[in-house]
Amino acid sequence: MSESLVTTVSAGWAVxxxxxxxxxxxxxxxxxxxxxxxxxxxxxxxVAPVARTARLLRQRRRxxxxxxxxxWRIGGAGLLVGAFAMVAVIPLGRWTLADLDVGVVWxxxxxxxxxxxxxxxxxxxxxxxxxxxxxxxxxxxxAYELPLMFALVAPAIAAGSLRVGEVAAAQEGxxxxxxxxxxxxxxxxxxxxxxxxxxxxPALSADIAGGVLSELSGVDRLVFLAGRxxxxxxxxxxAVPLFLGGGAGPVLPGWAWSLVKTVxxxxxxxxxxxxLPMLRPxxxxxxxxxxxxxxxxxxxxxxSLIVVGKG
Amino acid sequence: xxxxIVFWVLAVVAVAAGVxxxxxxxxxxxxxxxxxxFIAVGVQILLLQQSYLGVITILMMVMEMAVMAVYMVxxxxxxxxxxxxxxxxxxxxxxxxxxGVFGMLAAGALLIPWPERRGAPPExxxxxxxxxxxxxxxxxxxxxxxxxxxTIVSGVVLAAHRTRYDRFGDDLRRRPADxxxxxxxxx
Numbered sequence: 001m002s003e004s005l006v007t008t009v010s011a012g013w014a015v016x017x018x019x020x021x022x023x024x025x026x027x028x029x030x031x032x033x034x035x036x037x038x039x040x041x042x043x044x045x046x047v048a049p050v051a052r053t054a055r056l057l058r059q060r061r062r063x064x065x066x067x068x069x070x071x072w073r074i075g076g077a078g079l080l081v082g083a084f085a086m087v088a089v090i091p092l093g094r095w096t097l098a099d100l101d102v103g104v105v106w107x108x109x110x111x112x113x114x115x116x117x118x119x120x121x122x123x124x125x126x127x128x129x130x131x132x133x134x135x136x137x138x139x140x141x142x143a144y145e146l147p148l149m150f151a152l153v154a155p156a157i158a159a160g161s162l163r164v165g166e167v168a169a170a171q172e173g174x175x176x177x178x179x180x181x182x183x184x185x186x187x188x189x190x191x192x193x194x195x196x197x198x199x200x201x202p203a204l205s206a207d208i209a210g211g212v213l214s215e216l217s218g219v220d221r222l223v224f225l226a227g228r229x230x231x232x233x234x235x236x237x238x239a240v241p242l243f244l245g246g247g248a249g250p251v252l253p254g255w256a257w258s259l260v261k262t263v264x265x266x267x268x269x270x271x272x273x274x275x276l277p278m279l280r281p282x283x284x285x286x287x288x289x290x291x292x293x294x295x296x297x298x299x300x301x302x303x304s305l306i307v308v309g310k311g
Numbered sequence: 312x313x314x315x316i317v318f319w320v321l322a323v324v325a326v327a328a329g330v331x332x333x334x335x336x337x338x339x340x341x342x343x344x345x346x347x348x349f350i351a352v353g354v355q356i357l358l359l360q361q362s363y364l365g366v367i368t369i370l371m372m373v374m375e376m377a378v379m380a381v382y383m384v385x386x387x388x389x390x391x392x393x394x395x396x397x398x399x400x401x402x403x404x405x406x407x408x409x410x411g412v413f414g415m416l417a418a419g420a421l422l423i424p425w426p427e428r429r430g431a432p433p434e435x436x437x438x439x440x441x442x443x444x445x446x447x448x449x450x451x452x453x454x455x456x457x458x459x460x461x462t463i464v465s466g467v468v469l470a471a472h473r474t475r476y477d478r479f480g481d482d483l484r485r486r487p488a489d490x491x492x493x494x495x496x497x498x
Contacts, residue, residue: 070340071339071340071343100362101435102362105366105370106366108370109366109367109370109373112373112374113373115377116373116377119380120339123380135381138377141377
């Protein structure tokens with residue numbers, strides 16, 4: 001393999017990565033709250049998440065009869081851990097925490113973990129509504145995961161590498177988003193899917209009393225909700241080296257461009273949430289397997305043909 | 312040294328989690344104990360510096376266990392899967408068969424004259440695995456893939472008590488299909 005294109009920094013920098021991820025997640029929550037306030041004709045809203053966090057931190061933990069506490073806590077806290085595990089392979093400009101030779105597969109493995117975690121969070125409470133929520137998420141997962149996997153394949157084929165740094169470097173001159181827009185779109189749908197967010201939130205929706213969230217309270221609820229936004233932020237950040245040219249851009253240094261692009265993707269995702277309806281798991285199965293999956297496979301075929309054609 | 316410690320910790324975790332599958336009294340715990348056991352094995356593969364195989368093992372096994380959680384409720388009648396239950400049945404046969412297999416595999420691992428390593432590992436292991444699977448053995452893989460899909464489809468067809476005539480009518484022309492439950496694809 002050729003010389004590594006990104007510099008691996010020491011593990012101590014993980015703290016900075018965690019702070020950046022936390023900041024991005026907070027930005028997403030605050031933006032969501034501000035848009036929500038505006039939609040209701042109120043102003044501000046940017047500080048609402050702080051107030052909500054403070055309230056959840058003070059709230060007493062609710063307990064349920066015969067709860068499977070071990071699995072419940074694993075499911076609740078796991079999303080946040082998973083988001084950090086994703087960020088470990090995302091280069092910030094020139095630097096990365098872990099330059100794995102299979103970084104793209106690593107990201108995919110972590111997003112599959114979310115299946116288990118959300119279901120466990122639904123199972124642990126020993127409550128009907130939360131278990132129904134867990135199964136709703138699995139049904140969504142079956143629908144979005146395969147298209148997402150094939151969408152991740154496209155940039156890897158084009159770059160001829162599963163190393164995230166090399167995928168980013170392969171886009172010099174022409175970003176992958178330009179000639180694989182379908183894969184990019186499917187990828188973004190997958191990101192909202194594994195964040196249990198926006199159109200993919202029926203697992204947590206009000207018609208089943210909050211679903212997976214129904215029995216989560218206090219700090220457990222806070223960690224679960226933070227985990228969702230952290231996953232959304234990590235997904236947006238991973239789109240940058242995968243489709244948007246990594247840290248490439250004029251004037252500003254690479255790390256700044258990585259952050260600017262991440263914030264841009266995150267803003268679009270949060271803004272789109274108000275424009276899209278919730279997707280029923282059984283209906284979305286049809287969209288996922290009859291439209292998105294063939295579209296993503298065709299995209300892979302086109303990318304492969306172009307790569308072969310160029311030699 | 313560090314690798315040895317990690318190896319033994321993972322080995323103990325893998326075996327202990329495997330035992331836990333049969334000891335715990337909840338379907339969910341048994342399922343995810345099995346997932347933990349597989350994850351430990353996946354990390355063991357990472358120790359062999361087979362990053363792709365290791366990560367993909369973890370990915371597949373976690374996904375499989377999550378899907379198993381769907382099946383366990385779907386196929387277990389009145390949902391005993393949601394209640395505490397014994398994870399073992401047919402104990403004597405099962406214990407006999409599993410100790411026999413374990414003894415055989417362990418004896419094989421200890422007694423076989425392990426070959427010396429010849430040559431060096433290729434620089435890009437993932438690439439080498441890809442060539443190995445997709446190069447000369449492409450035909451085998453293509454056939455195996457088709458056979459696997461056919462097996463899954465025929466298994467589901469045999470398990471489902473409703474046929475296409477129930478769904479589409481005697482002349483197979485009824486659209487949409489008459490299904491007791493919504494969902495599914497291709498309608």
